Amino acid sequence: MAKPVVRKPKKKANxxxxxxxxxxxxxxxxxxxxxxxxxxxxxxxxxxGVSVREQRRIATAVKNAREMALLPYSSSNR
Numbered sequence: 001m002a003k004p005v006v007r008k009p010k011k012k013a014n015x016x017x018x019x020x021x022x023x024x025x026x027x028x029x030x031x032x033x034x035x036x037x038x039x040x041x042x043x044x045x046x047x048x049g050v051s052v053r054e055q056r057r058i059a060t061a062v063k064n065a066r067e068m069a070l071l072p073y074s075s076s077n078r
Contacts, residue, residue, distance in 0.1 A: 012049025024057045026064035029071055036062060040074035 015034060016024070026032070035043050035050075035058050042062050045055045065071040 012046075014049055014051070014054075016050060016054055024054065024061045026061040026068065026070070028061075029065055032058070032062050032065055032071060036071065040072045 019031070021031065024031070035048055037043055042059055045052065048055070048058075050058065062071060066073050
C-alpha cells in the first residue's frame with residue numbers, strides 16, 4: 001500500500017504587508033474591521049494570514065476599539 005501524499009497548505013498573503021501598515025492603531029477602525037467577523041469575533045491567525053506578533057497587536061487594538069465604541073462586541077445570542 002502506498003502512503004498518501006501529504007500536501008502543505010498554501011501560505012496566505014499578509015494583508016498588513018499588502019496595505020503597507022507598519023503600526024496597528026485602535027483608531028483605524030476600517031483596517032480592524034478586516035480582522036473581525038460579521039458577528040464581531042476576532043478572526044484566527046490561520047484565516048487572516050498575519051504573524052503571531054501582528055495577531056497579538058490586532059487583538060489588543062480590537063479590544064481597545066471596542067472599549068472606545070469604535071467596533072462592536074461579539075454578539076453571542078443563539
